[in-house]
Amino acid sequence: MELIGIVAGFCTTASFVPQVVHTWRTKSVADISLRMYLMLCLGVALWIVYGILIGSLSVLLANLATFVLAASVLGMKLRYGRLSRKRDKRGP
């Protein structure tokens, strides 16, 4: 039974890896919701606090990994989102 929880945690955490790679390659972020990743990072940070408070290493580690991945998508969204707005202003 615990195996299902571990595989579930692995899938939900690892699922952000393809998005990080996709965004890193394309540098294109218009379709990604900034609010989603702001809320997600906040929620995952709270899960990390919760994992510490209840002394659960799996909650802590899974959410630390998710935080690193989600925060990197958020960082690229902020960075490449700003670059593309500058390019639009300059025009062709």
Place this chain on the structure above:
Amino acid sequence: MELIGIVAGFCTTASFVPQVVHTWRTKSVADISLRMYLMLCLGVALWIVYGILIGSLSVLLANLATFVLAASVLGMKLRYGRLSRKRDKRGP
């Protein structure tokens, strides 16, 4: 302490709402990773099974809500991704 877990769960689940709205409005999905949402839906489905097995209503309900939201982004990615590829083939 449980309040932190509840707020964390709410944030991580609700974080998908802005992405669903953003994608519904723009119908543009090129920047969204298909593999992310495939893995995420699989992982969340496993969390639902796990929630049933351990008899945890909060794990079950939070992940049911996340599944509905993530699956709708996945559905739009599949649908609008195909439409934009058809448009590209037809050319200007």
